[in-house]
Amino acid sequence: MRSLVFIILSINISLAQVSFQESAQQLGVNIICEYTFLGNGITFFDYDNDGWDDITVATAQNNPVYFYKNINGNYVSQTLNISDNNARNKQVNWVDIDNDGDNDLFITSDNSGNRLFENLGNMIMSEITSTSGMLTDNFPYYGASWGDYDNDGFLDVFIAVRDPLIPNILYKNNGDKTFTLANVEAGLETTGYMSFCSAFLDYDNDGDQDIYVSNDKYPNPNLMYKNNGDGTFTEVGAETGTNVSIDAMSVTVEDFNHDGWLDIYITNDPTNNVLYVNNGDGTFTDMAQSYHVTFNSSSWGAVFLDADNDTDLDLYVSGEGNGTESPFMSSGFYENVNPSFFQLNNGAVPNDFAFSYGNAIGDTDNDGLPEIVVNNIDHNNIFLWKNTTNATNNFIRIKLEGTTSNRNGVGSFIEISINGNKQYRYTCLGEGYLSQNSATEHFGLGSNTTIDYVKVKWLSGIEDVLYNVTANQTLNIVEGSTLSVSEFEDNLALSHYPNPVRDQLYLKSLNQIEAIEIYNLLGQKIMVASPKSIECDINFANLDKGTYIVKVSSQDAMRTLRVIKE
Numbered sequence: 001m002r003s004l005v006f007i008i009l010s011i012n013i014s015l016a017q018v019s020f021q022e023s024a025q026q027l028g029v030n031i032i033c034e035y036t037f038l039g040n041g042i043t044f045f046d047y048d049n050d051g052w053d054d055i056t057v058a059t060a061q062n063n064p065v066y067f068y069k070n071i072n073g074n075y076v077s078q079t080l081n082i083s084d085n086n087a088r089n090k091q092v093n094w095v096d097i098d099n100d101g102d103n104d105l106f107i108t109s110d111n112s113g114n115r116l117f118e119n120l121g122n123m124i125m126s127e128i129t130s131t132s133g134m135l136t137d138n139f140p141y142y143g144a145s146w147g148d149y150d151n152d153g154f155l156d157v158f159i160a161v162r163d164p165l166i167p168n169i170l171y172k173n174n175g176d177k178t179f180t181l182a183n184v185e186a187g188l189e190t191t192g193y194m195s196f197c198s199a200f201l202d203y204d205n206d207g208d209q210d211i212y213v214s215n216d217k218y219p220n221p222n223l224m225y226k227n228n229g230d231g232t233f234t235e236v237g238a239e240t241g242t243n244v245s246i247d248a249m250s251v252t253v254e255d256f257n258h259d260g261w262l263d264i265y266i267t268n269d270p271t272n273n274v275l276y277v278n279n280g281d282g283t284f285t286d287m288a289q290s291y292h293v294t295f296n297s298s299s300w301g302a303v304f305l306d307a308d309n310d311t312d313l314d315l316y317v318s319g320e321g322n323g324t325e326s327p328f329m330s331s332g333f334y335e336n337v338n339p340s341f342f343q344l345n346n347g348a349v350p351n352d353f354a355f356s357y358g359n360a361i362g363d364t365d366n367d368g369l370p371e372i373v374v375n376n377i378d379h380n381n382i383f384l385w386k387n388t389t390n391a392t393n394n395f396i397r398i399k400l401e402g403t404t405s406n407r408n409g410v411g412s413f414i415e416i417s418i419n420g421n422k423q424y425r426y427t428c429l430g431e432g433y434l435s436q437n438s439a440t441e442h443f444g445l446g447s448n449t450t451i452d453y454v455k456v457k458w459l460s461g462i463e464d465v466l467y468n469v470t471a472n473q474t475l476n477i478v479e480g481s482t483l484s485v486s487e488f489e490d491n492l493a494l495s496h497y498p499n500p501v502r503d504q505l506y507l508k509s510l511n512q513i514e515a516i517e518i519y520n521l522l523g524q525k526i527m528v529a530s531p532k533s534i535e536c537d538i539n540f541a542n543l544d545k546g547t548y549i550v551k552v553s554s555q556d557a558m559r560t561l562r563v564i565k566e
Contacts, residue, residue: 018307018314018335018348020372020385027364028075029068029384033376034060038110039300039357041091041143041434042375042382046070047103048123051474053362053438055373057382058089058107065089065107073365080105082125087112091358091434095146095155098177099407108141108159108434118177133178139166143250145430147200147209148173148406149186150231151459152524155406155429156182158211160195164220168195168213187232193220199251199431200411201262203240204282207461209411214248214266221245222266241283244274250433254304255424256313257339260415262426267299267317267433292341297321297329301359301433305370307348309393309444311423312336316349316372318356318433330356331374354379362438368395368472370442375435394445394471396454400427403479403562404460404519404549411459414441416469417452445471460519462549462560480549480560494552500564501540508535511554519549540565 024030040058047054052070059065064084068075087109094103102119109115116132117125129136143160150156154173161168170186171179183190194216200209204226211233213223221243225233237243247269255262261278268274272294276284288294298320304313314336321328330352334342346352354376364371369387376382396416400409414425425441445451451469456477458464464482469475494509507513512534518527526548529538538550543565550561 017389017391018333018345019388019390020307020333020349021388022349022351022383023386024381024384027073027384027386028077029055029382030077031057031059031066031382033379033382034063035377036060036088039355039377039434040089040375041301041358041436042360042373043092043094043436044360044362044371044373044438045094045103045436046439047094047105049101049103052366053364053440055384056092056094057375058092058358058434060377061088061111062086065092070364080123080125082115082117083127085112085115090142091144091430091436093144093146093430093436095157095429096407097155097173098175099154099402101407106144106157108144110140110142110162111138113138114141114144114159128177131178133174133180134171135169135181139163142195143197143430143434145198145200145211145428146408147211147411147429148459149200149209149211149227149233151208153402153404153406153460155408155410157430158198158200158213160198160213161192162194162196162216163192164194165192167192168198185231187234188225189223189235193223195220196248197250197433199253199264199428201253201264201426201428202411202413203262203278205261207459209459212242212251212253212264214251216247216249218245218247222248239282241285242276244286246271246274248274249300250302252302252304252432253426253428254313255426256304256315256336258312258421258423260422260424265293265302265304265315267295267302269298269320272296273299273302273317290341292343293317293334295319295329295332297327297332299332300357301374301435303359303361303372303432303437305361305372306442306444307333307335307370307387308389308391309368309395309446310391311421311444311446312339315342316359318359318374320355320357322355323353330354349385352383354383356383358433358435360432360435360437361442363397363440363442366397366474368397368442393447394449396443396445396451396469396471397440397474398425398443398454398456399440399474399476400456401476401478402458402460403547404462405458405479408439409458409479413457415455415457416443417455418445418448418450419452440474460549462551463558464560480562494559496550496561496563499561500566502566503539503541505538505540505550505563506535507538507552509552509554510534511557513552514555515553517551519551520546
């Protein structure tokens with residue numbers, strides 16, 4: 001009995017450590033959240049690339065999209081030169097559609113069509129909807145999720161349409177600021193599924209991006225599109241065990257149990273939510289009851305986050321109740337208290353009394369404690385849950401920049417290891433319920449001050465690694481800028497010159513070079529060689545000026561180089 005009491009006391013002490021304080025107005029955000037049918041999304045994303053997570057709020061009919069710029073942890077309302085069409089906005093995505101380093105803007109609406117704006121630089125926006133090739137129909141558009149399904153280095157978009165007849169839409173990015181409707185060539189379903197949201201993910205770890213879709217109403221099972229690797233998909237919901245028929249709202253993707261396989265959390269109205277645990281064999285099992293995360297109220301947005309940096313992922317769920325009528329919750333904060341279950345700890349988000357929908361995570365002040373923003377309806381403001389946890393645990397924040405892969409680094413697996421204990425993150429763009437999380441991925445490290453290695457596996461197949469990484473910093477990783485992970489890496493001991501190169505690139509290694517592959521920044525393989533020697537020359541004379549990725553492989557190691565052709 002004493003042992004049981006000690007365990008319960010230990011859990012309660014742990015729960016008491018996590019705390020948030022609602023601070024929207026205090027930090028400068030003031031928005032009257034009017035009524036919107038089925039709510040709106042919210043974005044917690046550094047839209048101007050200054051290193052601080054900004055806030056963008058989708059709004060009700062006859063209200064503009066709100067932009068709040070983060071200035072050293074406080075927010076200032078910002079006006080961008082986009083037209084106000086008085087639409088009922090659903091989702092706002094910041095996404096670099098042309099890989100030029102500026103985030104462009106995409107907005108969905110369920111009553112006024114979608115809009116696409118090109119960022120001309122310095123946040124000067126130019127609407128290109130009419131020339132983008134996207135449909136101009138006023139379909140009931142909801143969630144938009146971006147990924148590179150054909151791995152050409154440009155982000156495509158899957159748009160959920162909540163209609164029983166009109167199918168969801170997949171647009172292929174042509175790389176020239178235009179898009180092509182790709183439903184037929186990609187083999188997608190041709191009927192409507194009342195879809196709310198979707199997410200790009202790699203559920204089978206085969207290196208390409210699949211798509212999972214949440215569908216409203218019981219006659220519409222959720223869809224899992226398996227990427228066949230040739231620009232087409234096969235719907236495998238039944239085969240994978242993910243074809244649940246519920247009032248599914250959102251799709252939240254993360255590897256919450258650190259096994260290297262992506263799991264899926266799905267919100268539901270009004271009964272149990274679903275937690276699909278990836279079995280690692282192409283199938284999933286719903287473990288929501290086992291992990292105590294069913295919520296049991298009408299729920300919408302959901303996010304995984306390590307709120308106290310203790311190395312495990314907690315879960316926050318937004319609900320349609322206003323929090324004053326039991327048992328209908330406005331939200332649920334589930335603290336991960338051990339590897340087998342979560343504990344509901346709504347004391348961490350006190351006085352959460354609002355009808356809540358989209359939510360997203362970021363870091364207001366770059367202090368390594370993640371915050372949560374929530375969009376409400378019929379309320380005097382959004383919620384900005386400032387993380388006030390009194391924790392001494394350490395962290396690492398990681399921001400990616402693709403070169404061969406898409407510039408946003410979407411579709412990358414990030415792996416960290418400390419004394420053999422691993423954590424993983426998967427980079428999405430447009431997730432949860434109509435929302436978008438920070439592009440800076442966050443890991444809690446507990447008391448550890450050094451990470452053995454940080455590995456990034458990009459969609460291009462390139463792997464970057466950094467060893468002996470110091471805690472409590474933001475790490476910016478550019479694709480192809482470091483060695484790939486291999487315990488034999490030093491055996492390659494590769495040297496190369498000149499760089500920049502005009503005609504010949506000279507390579508020399510301690511071990512025999514087995515293969516050389518050269519890619520341009522579109523991810524296209526343009527040259528292959530098998531020198532079978534410890535040194536060789538590569539002819540760059542006939543290549544166009546620009547930057548190239550050179551992958552050099554020996555029997556037990558691989559290295560990537562960025563080479564500039566003059």
